[in-house]
Amino acid sequence: MVDPIAGWGRVQDDGLVVLPLGVDAHVHLAMDAGSLRTSDDFESGSKAALRGGTGALVDFVEPEPGEPLREALRKRCLQAAPSSVQLRFHMTISEWRDSTAEEMKSCVEAGIGSFKIYMAYLDSLGIDDPTILKVLRVANSLGAKVLVHAEDGRTIDELRADCVARGDLSPRFHALSRPAETEAGAVARLISMVEELGGPELVVAHVSSATAMSLIKAAKARGLPVHAETCTQYLAFDASRYELPDGQGARYVMSPPLRSSEDVEYLWSCVADGTADFIATDHCPFYLGQKMTHANDFMKIPNGVGGVAERMAFILGEGHLRRGIPLQKLVSALALNAAAFHGIPVPAWPANGGLPASYCLWDLGRTYNYQRGMGASRCDYSLYEGLEFRAVPRKVVLDGRVVAREWQLDGRGLIA
Template sequence: MQSVLIVNGTLISDESIKQEDILIVDGRIISTGRNLPGLPLETNIIEASGKYIIPGGIDPHVHFALPTPAGPSCDDFRSGSLAAMAGGTTFIMDFVTPAPGQDLIEALAIRRQEAESSLIPYKLHAGITWYDDSIPAQMQRCVEEEGIASFKAYLAYKGSIGIEYHELEKVMHAAAALNAIVLVHCEEGDIILKKQQEFVAAGKTSPLYHALSRPPEAEASAVKKVIDLCRKTGCRTYIVHTSAAESLQYIREAKAEGLPLYCETCPQYLLLDESVYREPLPGSLKYVISPPIRGREDREALWLALRDGTVDVVATDHCPFNTFGQKDRGADNFTLIPNGAGGVEHRLELLYTYGVLSKRISLQQFVKLTSANAAKIFGLFPEKGSLLPGSVADLVLLDPDYTSVISANNGMQQCDSDIYEGMPISGKFTVVKTPSL
């Protein structure tokens, strides 16, 4: 029996804030309180005066070693998990992205091999990147034989991994019958493709036109249609990386209606604005992500949505590519720039600094957005995302007095640039080392 006692800290969960000690035995929380009785012999004491104790972060949206024509995203499962731990995240969810026509189970087996190097626990969402009548049976096998109960569909990226609305409806019907959840990338792929072709034909090829080819209404229109499908199918539906104010209003109304709908956003949409696309090359290349970074009104609408519960989860969509050698292949044609940026290392510190310390959200909302809500949505709670007795002791100490400045030169993420370069942050998140089960 191996035990750890964390003393004199402040426990922050999604339900309460308490000045209590916490006892961990063999990797599980046994009890919380003051002057806990019956401590095992040789208990390791961790002093946490002045620190917060929170559940380990859960990031349900990362893309480690994502294959693209420009090469894989910079972080594989080993470096990505190291970066996650450095930022207080102890559990990630990545994706299986089958090639067109590839069997889901075959793609899942390959992806699991790639994920073996992860230093933290993980789960995978199965991407539905193509559709025929065999897909529902493949989804059933994922759920019943492989323990995969979440599926991802893309409405953008027509011609590669995007699917059509009538196909998505069939996926959602199948998922509903399996009590699975469907994650959806909501952007109107046809609108985007048309605008891309028009801009390139007119010689408008800089990163600015990446943003202009994917306007907020392209997202909002897709969100509205997906909500209609959620209502029609009864499928639990999770809108990823929401960025537009109009989208949020549709989601807010759908939640008030009682639909089984969840909403995710990311730090880049909370903290940056569309002016980044007007930076000169090559600096603007690193901000090419989808959906693109929006205007200030959208940003403020997102903060309001965090406070009122419209947004359930702040994830990262972590998918960085090097500026030199990857992103710059599209310096003369924005459609060739691999989409994505890093963030798994910075998520908690950014949301704490610019959310909690700026009085935009409370500490309890912080825990909900970074851990507890994702655990509940994806069937991990109370095993994860909790400080309850019996939960796995994935705990993080938050030192509120620590300050630093984000830089690609001193981080764990494996990329030559960082979209948060130069941003001051407060708070250091240290994963508590406890004996594993």
């Protein structure tokens, strides 16, 4: 989406590579899910991000039914006050009231640049196609962007009900009840709407399948303003993880689910050719006990996994060092594209040849096995634990302060 900024990727005399701090444009911190809440709040989640070389996050405002959007935004900003990194918010639209269009305008005036809609979860957050069209039409008139969770909620609800009726409740049926066709079908409907309306700029969130990504690639080729976000987990794991014994597949329950190894390879090809504009995390972790309590009933397993600390190191090692994807391509997907899209400032390189105010020095090529304790997440497990990593965030500098070194926070530099 953007041209790489001159200077990023520079190799210093000590061999370390200078990269911008990452931007993770899809996280859920302090998010309520029924009686549960994600294990990371804004304090722990932002510190985990910093440890891994990320300096900005885009989270969500999810209003209660009937709650004015600006009031929900006010409360969310207070909740986010302990964050150590830059923040932006997507505003979720989960219902349509007579006042919604005017409230969306008020949100844009308050600095909201993007709205979030769900095509799944029709019993809670999801909205139907006529309502989606209303949101898209208003967003387009306001010059706002829209992020979409694209899964066919009606078909998924039917497939889940079939699984329950048959007693097929192990983690693998989470994936089987949300097949790639449900993602692709929703994406196809979205693209048709954008084509009909002539906008707005739209991001398909957490694209997990080759079929959905290929539709986005074709839409881009036709000049439509449709962008693709994929996530670290869809580039790291495949659906065989749901077959792990003793219910351990519950660790990987997320929506959309993991796909086939062929899907993983196709997604990597789309990172390489630029079809995937953003690599985010959908960071939404729950404690292992919360995942495992209902490991034999996927309907009750909380959906979501972590990754805000691991994203940069995993993608740089796997994408650049193992797969040979140019560093600037990855830097765009991990940081620069999202920064431009969400109006997050990227520090300029000083004219005197020094370093910017914020950056990360990376040791690329140092092999080690990732351990959960390297990240600052409160979650007590990591999907990436034991995986071979090949990139180390040696020094993280935020606004001129060293805030982390080699996966360790430097408390003297952090905001208290």
